[in-house]
Amino acid sequence: MARCVDAAARQPPGTPPPGLDLQALSAHAWALELPTPRERRSVLRHEAAELIDGLLVRVARSQGAVDLAIGDGLAALSRGPGVLALGFSSVGDYARERLGIAASTAQKLASLSRGLRERPLLREAVRRGEVSTRKAQTVLKAARGVDEAAWVARARTESVRGLAAAVRRAGGSLPEEQPERLVRIDVPLTRSGRPWFDEALALAGRMLGGNAPRWARVEIMCQEFLSSHPEPLEPDGRVQGADEAEEDWPGDARSEWLAAAMEALEAETDRWSYLEVLDPVAAPPSPDDDAPTPPVLDARLGELAAQRDRWDALVGHLGLLMMSLRLWREAGFASFSHYCAERLGMSGRAVEQRAALERRLYELPALREAMAARRISYEKARVIAAAADGDTVHAWIARAETTPCVALRREADAREDAQMCARGDMPVRMPRRVLSLLEAVVRAARDAAGTRLSDETCLEWMALHFLQTWLDAVPPPRSRHQRVLERDGGLCTMPGCSRSAVHAHHIRLRSRGGSDDPSNLTSLCLAHHLGGVHGGFIELSGTAPHGLHVRVRR
Ligand SMILES: [Zn+2]
Ligand SMILES: [Zn+2]
Structure with a gap:
């Protein structure tokens, strides 16, 4: 770490900041190493914060600019047969498989691009780098028609927090929150109970679709159990354990406290006026300016994604330094997320995720x-x-x-x-509300049995109850079509597709003498079947399930 301290100390105040050139920035950024816990005490916190903040803001702005162009390209691909012509059934699958960008990030970028198309003033301000994408997302729904200009003016000067409060006061709605954070729970099961639980999960999958995550399957099992085994009531009619659940989940109180702290810090620091003021970074030209064909768009998006990766590595590295040294406090912010939103114009969770990967890359x-x-x-x-x-x-x-x-x-x-x-437990990543449901099932089962059953017994009872209730209503796959879907796990068999299968398609068409043998049938989602294969974009040959050949016609 010595170098992080040294570099910070060597940087006298007023030294001209390194330019926006990727190479120069990379050299500066990678020269700073993550200090060991012992070295951390000797870090010159103030200087380190100033140095890392300056670099991180430049990197984040450059990445944000590339992201805007990527969003435009993805939005263009989502119109018409775009992604299908490249072999994918959704923009999210395309982005994950071809560009290495998370499906949820891709959907957000494309939807911001579509929103900005209808708001030319906001779009211009964002493309010039004068308004961050975080601010644009915050005011997007409010900045319409005659109100657009006023919101753009506010977005140029006000904080993300201030804008969100103003949008709420004006009766507008904020963008939907991030998908719920999942917590990993090892569901306790006995060795003998595990097969029941597996069978119940498979049955729930037949009801919900092959791509339903495990937590969604557990959720309907819980709901089924609780509908016939209600949670015990205390004498005053309240549900037992409700208080603990609230303490367990202090979301509201904590965020109110945080909101107050954010507002106070913002006022106290005159919106962080002491932090370095940096030039905005304009977005590169949109890849869809001349209505290109899907393969051309794909090539341009590939180049942009390669640029994004290089910035992204720097975001991870500098974000990890900022986060693990807790330098955001030095810079005057209430939390790391607060710093990311206001200073970087990014979501805290995105930077956290990237920084977490960076930590693993050291190992x-x-x-x-x-x-x-x-x-x-x-x-x-x-x-x-x-x-x-x-x-x-x-x-x-x-x-x-x-x-x-x-x-x-x-x-x-x-x-x-x-x-x-091998140990009997089953790992499930679930939202907290599903965990609360599981806890409710345990309380309800103990109450119904009148004795303190073990957690394992309660959960295995829930699985059996689910099987008893639904096994007859959801008959085992009988038709050839259903058996093919079952063989393929209920999932579309196109490479990179994340959707549930709904149809079994004849690889060699029946009209061309193809047989009904299972080896000539493969499971497909609706988009891949009707749009992709029968729409003429995708050609299948070979045999299912292991010898299937897929060719995308370009
Ligand atoms: Zn077909
Ligand atoms: Zn598919």
Whole structure:
């Protein structure tokens, strides 16, 4: 770390900031190393904060500018047959598999681009880098028609927090919150109970669709159990345990406290006026300016995504320094998310995620090398970072190079599952509300039995109850079509597709003499079946399930 301290100390106040050139910035950024816990005490906090903040703001603005162009390209691809012509059934799948960008990020970028198309003043301000995308998202729904100009003017000067409060006061709505954060729970099961639980999960999957996540399956099992085994009431009619649940989940009180702290800091620091003022970064030209064909758009998006990756690595590195040294406090912010929103114009969670990967890359240097050589994408690296250790990382990287990201994630989940299965428990990543439902099931089961059953017994009872209630209503797959869907796990078999399958398609068409043999049938989602295959964009040959060949006609 010595270098982080030294570099900070060497930088006398008033030194001209390094330019926006990627190479110069990279050199500055990578010269700063993550200090060991022992070294942390000797960090010159104020100087380090100033230095890292200056670099991080430049990097974040450059990445934000590239993101705008990517959003425009993705929005263009989502019109007409765009993504299908490239072999994908949604923009999210395309972005994850081809660009290595998370599906949810891609959807957000495309939807901001569509919103800005209808708001020319806001779009111009954002493209010039004068208004951050975070601010644009905050005022987007309010900035319409005659009100647009006024909101753009406010967005140029006010904070994200201030804008959000103003939008709420004006009766407008804010963008939808991020999807719920999932917590990992090891659901306790006995070895003998595990098969019941697995069967109940599979049945729930037949009801919800093959791509329904495990927590959604657990959720309907809980609801079914609670509908016939109500939670015990205390004498005064309140549900037992409701108080603990509230304490467990202090969301509201805490965010009110945080909101007050944010407002106070903003006023006290005159909107952080002491922090370095940096030039805005204009967005590169939109990739869709001349109505290009899908393959041309794909090529342009690929170039933009490569640029984004380079900025992204710097966001991860500098974000990790800022976060682990808690330098956002030095800079005058109430939390890391607060710093990211106001100063970087980014979501705190996005930077946190990237920084978390960066931390793992210190432990798995082979993964960093594979990313730098562009052998694997950011999204694949995230899967590997969670699944691999020093011994298995090379095998995972080799596997990732030939496997779509969505399939890689399913493999990682299955492997983790098999390890846990040996112990009896089952790992489920779930929103907190599903965890509360599981706890309610345990209370309800104990109340119904009149004795303190173990957690395992309660949950296995829930699984059995679900099977008894639904097994007859959802008959086992009987038709050939249903058996093919069952064989393919209820999932679309196109590489990189994340959707549930709804149809079984004849690989060699029946009209051309194709048989009804299962090896000539493969499961497809609606978009891939009707739009992709029968729309003429995708050609299938070979045999299912393991010898299927897919060709995208370009
Ligand atoms: Zn068909
Ligand atoms: Zn599909």
